[in-house]
Amino acid sequence: MDESIAGSQVLRFCQKGGRGRAYVSYPALTEYGFNGASGFSQFLEAARVTGVPDEIFGSATVSGPLATFNGAHNWVEHPYRKGLALIGDAGGASDPSWGQGLALAIHDAKLLSENLMTDEDWDKAGNAYAVQHDRDFGIIHTFENWMSEVLCDTGPDADKRRERILPMWHQDRSRNPMTIVNGPSKQLDETVRKRFFCED
Numbered sequence: 001m002d003e004s005i006a007g008s009q010v011l012r013f014c015q016k017g018g019r020g021r022a023y024v025s026y027p028a029l030t031e032y033g034f035n036g037a038s039g040f041s042q043f044l045e046a047a048r049v050t051g052v053p054d055e056i057f058g059s060a061t062v063s064g065p066l067a068t069f070n071g072a073h074n075w076v077e078h079p080y081r082k083g084l085a086l087i088g089d090a091g092g093a094s095d096p097s098w099g100q101g102l103a104l105a106i107h108d109a110k111l112l113s114e115n116l117m118t119d120e121d122w123d124k125a126g127n128a129y130a131v132q133h134d135r136d137f138g139i140i141h142t143f144e145n146w147m148s149e150v151l152c153d154t155g156p157d158a159d160k161r162r163e164r165i166l167p168m169w170h171q172d173r174s175r176n177p178m179t180i181v182n183g184p185s186k187q188l189d190e191t192v193r194k195r196f197f198c199e200d
């Protein structure tokens, strides 16, 4: 495989009426950057070299925005100060590849509003929210790093790791404790880590 595209993947979600959403995700060092209608031919070429047969996109045209985003996590430590709380991406943006952003934004709104409704001291409620946010964003951050290590890392060691781990996940789904897109659901301790990486 061409090293520059190792670790790339293409996702296509079909919708009604011959429409769909498509993504090419690729390592940050790859010199792609798909932006605007003029970037579409480069997008198609990147999909093709990643292994997508030509007929999958066929005569597709662009009907919505085409843009490139960095998948790095960005977050604020303790997103509350002096009466101002940050929720959603403003408080912590996770890697969109794992689709947790909307669940996290709603989760933040729920945590903050529950704290505000149960504590008349809103400064205390805001600080409590920030502690919970750091805990839960930390879970997502760790989990997504684990997922990336198993599913996206490249090279012979990464290939061997996948060959060992994926069949074991298939046999026992509880080894992989969180569903992507659902937000934080479980504390990640050493026992969970060992089960995830099938080291137990």
Ligand SMILES: Cc1cc2nc3c(=O)[nH]c(=O)nc-3n(C[C@H](O)[C@H](O)[C@H](O)COP(=O)(O)OP(=O)(O)OC[C@H]3O[C@@H](n4cnc5c(N)ncnc54)[C@H](O)[C@@H]3O)c2cc1C
Binding pocket: 069, 087, 088, 089, 090, 096, 099, 100, 101, 102, 103, 105, 181
């Ligand atoms: C390519 C990509 C794919 C993604 N796919 C998924 C997915 O499949 N599932 C998922 O759950 N998440 C996904 N996400 C993440 C998700 O979109 C975000 O986590 C989510 O939109 C965050 O919501 P938010 O309300 O915090 O911020 P935003 O949705 O960014 O909303 C903030 C709003 O504030 C507005 N704004 C900014 N500054 C100002 C200002 N000064 N004055 C007034 N308005 C302002 C912005 O225009 C924007 O409308 C994806 C993200 C990307 C980039």
